[in-house]
Amino acid sequence: MATAHIGHTHRLDLADATVREWDATVVAADPEQGIVLDRSAFYPGGGGQPPDEGVLLWGGVRTRIAGTRTGDELYLVPVEGDPLPPVGTAVRGALDDERRTALMRTHSGLHVLTGVVFRDYGALVTGGNMEPLTARMDFDLAEVPADFKDRVAEAVNAELAADRPIQVQVLPREEAFAIPDIIRTATNLLPPDLEEVRIVDIVGLDTQADGGTHVASTAMVGRVEVVKMENKGRGFRRLRVRIV
Template structure:
């Protein structure tokens, strides 16, 4: 059996996944909101947040903040820690529900230096600059207390 890697697609997914972490980090830092859902395709994706209302200028503020983090060229590093040690770190779960199964003994952490540390098993680019420009394509109201943010990468 043979396999082949689609490098263009994989790189696009890595950029998108990293961009969603930047967005999640910015919204958590600036608004205290947790992620309640997500989805991604190459160069586009969405995050849902537990925000009761949209603060004034929300779309412009998160666009500016996310792209400032991209321009900062923050390193994106991966490490693994024993479960107890990982969960001793503050805020490594940025989702409203902890999705790390109870039987996982070693937790993989993705660290966007100075912005976001989360338990995560996905692939990422090496630094935020590799993400490229993040466009907030749309912000939607998905019901009481839930806002959806759609992104596209350029």
């Protein structure tokens, strides 16, 4: 799960998903690895959610950020050919707001989808992937009614229209795992040595361990169109969705 720091970088994205601009200092800059800041709102990717894109502004220069690389540090990957700010440089970071907001709407919409399918059909998630305003989600679901796709879409959009609050908190591992069905994937991907678990709660519908960014309420997602259902065999159902 996501932590408050990766290496030397304090992650602003976990504390406040609405942050789009912030001040920071460069603590490392390597042409092979990338740029490390002391503070960053760039979501590094994970859990199916892609990393953010944006820019760093410094000394009248603009460095475009095409993505991230994680390891011992959270490295920001500049667009090829863009300059690297020297270590110690004060920079202004800014996310691509349209992309981040679309990914937040998509991620929250997928949580509503998984909550509805778990509530109504008892199915766990076996995989998934998202891009801005489009996604797929795979479920372990042996039998479905003929109108499954339409029934899921109707139930999901009813939950979105209900304007349920989406709350985020970090709990000690033991307390988090005391919450029923906190893991909605068929395989528990949380590291065994993880001491704190970040919880995303769609109040009254769905509570999951999750490290991504989300909107503040289900109404902010918009509407979900279930574009297609695919039968991949042996209880493997794939739903392709679009956020509108």
